[in-house]
Amino acid sequence: MISEEDNSEESSFVCHAIAPIREKYPAMRCVHYMDDILLNSKELKLLHLAYRDLVKTLERKGLYIASEKVQQEHLVIFPRVTCKEPIKDAVNIFTDGSKTGCGAYVTGESAPVVCHFLPGSPQIVEFQIVLEVIKRVTEALNLISDSIYVVNLVKDLEVAGKIKVNSPIQNYVNQLQEIIWKHSQPFYIQHIRAHTGLPGAISEKNDLVDKCTRMQFAFTSLPLDRAQQFHSQFHVNSKTLKCCFGISDAAAHDIVKACKDCVTFLQPPARGVNPRGLTPFKLWQMDVTHIPEFGTINMCIYLWIPVLE
Known part of the structure; x- marks a missing residue:
């Protein structure tokens, strides 16, 4: 939206002045109302060319545009590629991530693809694997994730403003936002409950990527790390940890003693x-x-x- 600085000119004179612009750019909308002119086009390059020609045309007629009154971007970002409904005939991609830094995704009937990141919270690793998928896949896609945190964040990312909050995922969020703004193909993301054991292709694919991240952790981690993760989930005693993971008595006792949940109920060894x-x-x-x-x-x-x- 632009405004003429000289408000004393008659509206008919302004309409006559911008007539050549309307003839030169028929695919662009040029709306004049009182002292405001609106230029609208689907092509940004065409819009910039028309704006420069409009400025020159008005100056030849003795009309000048104040630079502080020029608004070249809308205050609200409208969703362009983020869909609210699943995309028909688009590729389905299932993602999952674990706190060990192992993320995986599977596309259709292809084998799972594993990516390794820095260890952190499962939500951060899950967000990183979603970022990696959108980077690599340029066609329309349906994303399925078992992290409601990641799904809700990605859904609103296209219409959100610049992320300035100082958080561990700030850089990843800004990267994904820039990619979505430049993305030409639509995508849809939805949440699925994990570990349901229900029949069906969606649950089976989600279970596949989940097992893939767990297998990678089992192959690359130490017995002590696996014992710590196992105890954090099931809170077994030190004797069970020693038998299952082959660690020493002292290491098993240390794991149980360091657990904040167990120390209030179990007598320390x-x-x-x-x-x-x-x-x-x-x-x-x-x-x-x-x-x-x-x-x-x-x-x-x-x-x-x-x-x-």
């Missing part, structure tokens, strides 16, 4: 001392004392003394 007290990890030294005055009665007293730290 003892190592030469009896852990008594009112709070976790407060050690008390135990000893046994025999009382000779009791005579033939075999009686002993257990003593606990707090250990000074």
Whole structure:
């Protein structure tokens, strides 16, 4: 929207002045109302050319445009490639990511593609694998993810303003936003519940990429890392961790003791001392004392003394 600086000119004079522009660019809309002129076209390059010609034409008629009144971009970004409904006959791509930094996606009947990122939260890794898919696939596509966080973020990214919040995913969000703005083909993204075990192609493909990320973690991680992840999910005792993952007693005890959820319900394992007290990890030294005055009665007293730290 542009405005003429000289408001004293008659409306008919302005219409006569912009008539050559309308004739030269018939595919562009040129609307004049009072002292405002609106230029609209699907092609941005054509719009810039028409604007330069309009400025020159008005100047020859003695009309000048104030630079501060020129608005070349709309304040609202309308969705262009982000669809609200699944795209018919488009390729379906399933994505998944784990906190180990392993992300995977599968396209149609093809084999899963694995990408490795820095370890972090599952949401960040899932967002990175979605970014990688949109980078690589230039055709129309339907994205299916089991992260509701990523799905809701990507859905509104095209119409959102510049992301200026200081967060771990700020750079990734800005990259994906720039790619979406330049993307020529539409895409659709939807959420699916993970680990449902339901029949059907959608659940099976989601389960496939999920197993792929888990297998990569099992092949590349150490037994201690797998034991820590297993305990964070199922909160088993140290003996089970030792048997399942072949780690030492001390390492298994450390995993259980470091768990904030287990320490409030399970007694911490003892190592030469009896852990008594009112709070976790407060050690008390135990000893046994025999009382000779009791005579033939075999009686002993257990003593606990707090250990000074």
